[in-house]
Amino acid sequence: MSASSQTPVIPIKSSSEPPHIIAPDAASVFSRRAARFEQLADGHSLGDWLRFLGAISRAQHAALQSLPALDLPDSAQMKFAREHRMPPLPAQSWPRPVIWREVLRAIATAIEPVAAEPARKDLARLKAFDAEAVEALAERVLHTELYGDEAALLPYVAAALQVLWTGAAARLGVAEIVALDVPGVCPCCGFLPVASVIRTVGEVSNLRYLHCALCNTEWNLVRLKCSACDVTDGVTYCALQDESGKENDAIRAETCESCKSYLKIAYAEKAAVDPVADDLATLALEILVDEAGYSRSGPNLLLVPGG
Ligand SMILES: [Zn+2]
Numbered sequence: 001m002s003a004s005s006q007t008p009v010i011p012i013k014s015s016s017e018p019p020h021i022i023a024p025d026a027a028s029v030f031s032r033r034a035a036r037f038e039q040l041a042d043g044h045s046l047g048d049w050l051r052f053l054g055a056i057s058r059a060q061h062a063a064l065q066s067l068p069a070l071d072l073p074d075s076a077q078m079k080f081a082r083e084h085r086m087p088p089l090p091a092q093s094w095p096r097p098v099i100w101r102e103v104l105r106a107i108a109t110a111i112e113p114v115a116a117e118p119a120r121k122d123l124a125r126l127k128a129f130d131a132e133a134v135e136a137l138a139e140r141v142l143h144t145e146l147y148g149d150e151a152a153l154l155p156y157v158a159a160a161l162q163v164l165w166t167g168a169a170a171r172l173g174v175a176e177i178v179a180l181d182v183p184g185v186c187p188c189c190g191f192l193p194v195a196s197v198i199r200t201v202g203e204v205s206n207l208r209y210l211h212c213a214l215c216n217t218e219w220n221l222v223r224l225k226c227s228a229c230d231v232t233d234g235v236t237y238c239a240l241q242d243e244s245g246k247e248n249d250a251i252r253a254e255t256c257e258s259c260k261s262y263l264k265i266a267y268a269e270k271a272a273v274d275p276v277a278d279d280l281a282t283l284a285l286e287i288l289v290d291e292a293g294y295s296r297s298g299p300n301l302l303l304v305p306g307g
């Protein structure tokens with residue numbers, strides 16, 4: 001390759017260097033998601049479902065705004081996590097404050113009036129569960145065991161856990177969180193990404209961030225690299241087309257020949273994308289890639305697998 005055909009490498013001044021990790025914005029993450037669900041629902045064959053997911057996101061926003069003080073890791077625990085390159089709020093072992101069950105009740109109460117009959121029955125059943133049963137559902141979500149009995153209840157449980165972890169991640173901030181050795185898991189909670197987003201941060205465009213399915217933290221990963229197995233060869237992209245053959249350029253699936261996994265990639269420079277909402281509005285792309293033999297490398301917790 002001649003020098004003239006190479007992409008020019010522009011040195012980044014330290015003052016404008018993009019952040020490696022971006023904490024969730026508690027004031028807007030769920031309200032923006034709700035707005036995106038509502039926008040995507042218009043004219044969509046799954047519009048009613050997407051609008052309902054928008055209502056869940058609105059309820060998450062309200063619950064997060066009134067989330068009380070949380071018992072967060074102290075400076076010694078943060079130091080230990082940093083030194084051992086461990087996430088400070090690990091999904092599977094952080095002693096989650098029981099307030100999350102009140103968040104779950106608040107979300108269920110808020111969405112009941114707009115729920116369709118099957119969802120209303122699910123919510124009534126969930127509200128009748130005792131604490132032990134609800135905690136058992138939380139364990140399934142946090143261990144990504146999303147199939148099996150009562151799988152239809154898991155998205156509501158996940159919605160409440162997302163509020164808790166997002167609130168904790170936002171309050172912890174990113175200053176004391178370090179990148180992990182494993183690039184494909186969240187440096188804040190160790191959970192998997194729901195999708196990646198290409199965005200402009202400061203003056204730098206075309207940056208890729210993986211977006212945590214649980215705590216909404218984002219972390220940088222170079223483009224054209226599989227987030228699941230770290231290889232760069234054999235990464236390709238697949239997009240949906242509308243009836244006129246126009247490609248959906250707001251979201252594509254990034255597939256990897258090496259580990260046969262995929263994750264969607266949303267382009268914030270093309271539309272007001274939200275990784276969770278845009279992912280669920282493109283289930284057709286999911287089916288296409290699944291049928292081609294790839295399996296998803298990170299979950300969308302608002303989706304009931306096979307539901
Ligand atoms: Zn996370």
Ligand SMILES: [Zn+2]
Nearest residue numbers: 226229256259
């Ligand atoms: Zn791979």
